[in-house]
Amino acid sequence: MNQTVQIQFADKMVSFDTFLSALRNVVKEEISKAVGNRPFITQAKAFDAFGRRNVERWVKEGKVKVFGRGKNGKITRYEYQVSELEACAFKVQDYLS
Numbered sequence: 137m138n139q140t141v142q143i144q145f146a147d148k149m150v151s152f153d154t155f156l157s158a159l160r161n162v163v164k165e166e167i168s169k170a171v172g173n174r175p176f177i178t179q180a181k182a183f184d185a186f187g188r189r190n191v192e193r194w195v196k197e198g199k200v201k202v203f204g205r206g207k208n209g210k211i212t213r214y215e216y217q218v219s220e221l222e223a224c225a226f227k228v229q230d231y232l233s
Contacts, residue, residue, distance in 0.1 A: 160226055167222065176203065177221075179214040186221050194224045 141152040167185050179202075182191050194200040200220045204211035 156228070164222070164226070167225070175218060176215040177218055179216065182216045182221060186225055190225070191216065191221065194221070199224050 142149050143152055143155050177185070179191075191200065195202055200216055203215045203217070204213075205215055206212035
């Protein structure tokens with residue numbers, strides 16, 4: 137039996153799936169404003185947009201790759217692929233299981 141969870145707001149009732157979809161859209165818009173439409177962002181911008189602990193956890197879990205950028209073999213900054221960060225950020229987590 138598949139049960140649909142409903143959330144009651146002051147002005148209307150919506151399904152949890154509808155609420156989650158709307159929330160994802162708002163978060164995606166805010167992240168796009170913060171990072172733009174570039175394929176890579178710096179570590180500082182990744183930490184600001186997605187949270188330092190989240191980014192570090194995703195790297196540790198192997199879900200996101202870190203790219204060292206620089207010249208003459210010396211790394212001067214680290215970058216992350218925006219699509220990988222977004223994939224981790226938008227994945228629904230079940231923290232109760």
